[in-house]
Amino acid sequence: MSLRRLSKLYCTNPRSRLNLSVSPGEVGRRPGHPVEQDVEESFSGKRKAGAVFVNLTAAYDTVWHCGLTWKLLPLLPDRQMVYMIMETVGNRRFTLTTGNGHSSKLRRLKNGVPQGSVLASLLFNIYISELPTTISRKYAYADDLAIMHADGNWLAVEGALRKDMATIGEYLQT
Numbered sequence: 521m522s523l524r525r526l527s528k529l530y531c532t533n534p535r536s537r538l539n540l541s542v543s544p545g546e547v548g549r550r551p552g553h554p555v556e557q558d559v560e561e562s563f564s565g566k567r568k569a570g571a572v573f574v575n576l577t578a579a580y581d582t583v584w585h586c587g588l589t590w591k592l593l594p595l596l597p598d599r600q601m602v603y604m605i606m607e608t609v610g611n612r613r614f615t616l617t618t619g620n621g622h623s624s625k626l627r628r629l630k631n632g633v634p635q636g637s638v639l640a641s642l643l644f645n646i647y648i649s650e651l652p653t654t655i656s657r658k659y660a661y662a663d664d665l666a667i668m669h670a671d672g673n674w675l676a677v678e679g680a681l682r683k684d685m686a687t688i689g690e691y692l693q694t
Contacts, residue, residue, distance in 0.1 A: 555659050555666050562670035569670040570677040572685060576692070579663035580640055581632040583647050585610050588633075591646050609633050609643065652691045654684040 555571055562569035585606065592602045612634065616624040633640045633647075641662040651658060656669035667688070669680040 555668055558657060558668055558670070565670075567670045567672055568674050568677050569668060570674075570681050571666055571668040572681055574665045574688075576663040576665060580635050580644055583609075583633050583644060584631055588643060588647050591649070595646065605639065605643070608637075608639075652687050654687060655680040656684045 559569045559571065588609070589602060589606050592605065593599070596602050596605075609632075610629075612629045612632075613626050614629060615626050633643045644662055645660065648660065651660065651665075654667060656667040659666040659668070665688070667681060667684050669677050669684070671677050671680070
């Protein structure tokens with residue numbers, strides 16, 4: 521099978537062809553998503569529930585290409601596929617033009633995945649798939665992250681969410 525044909529196969533429906541350890545829960549704002557279902561189950565069980573929703577600012581711009589390559593290698597069956605993806609992601613350049621018309625030299629982007637591309641969300645999820653273990657349940661999709669915890673009292677909910685946010689914050693800053 522040609523590399524071009526293989527890339528079309530993966531780009532058409534990449535999630536169905538990869539065995540990923542990425543949380544399937546989407547944080548999207550639509551009725552019936554996993555966070556909403558878990559909160560409703562907690563309430564019906566007479567438990568208190570709290571959630572924290574985080575949008576990771578400029579998240580796609582921070583993806584380290586070398587790290588992404590190392591995470592893709594064990595996931596994809598063909599090194600050529602990894603090479604093709606990293607060529608697409610890593611072969612991007614830019615110039616800066618000021619208001620008075622002066623332009624900078626052409627420069628290469630050393631980090632990031634292209635926002636709006638077909639694979640950007642999937643690649644970002646792979647990149648952050650090793651989020652640390654938390655007490656609360658995690659839901660992640662692209663640059664949105666949510667954690668939810670339910671317990672019999674509010675202090676326990678608040679304590680768990682605080683601890684987990686500190687853990688996740690520390691991980692994301694390294």
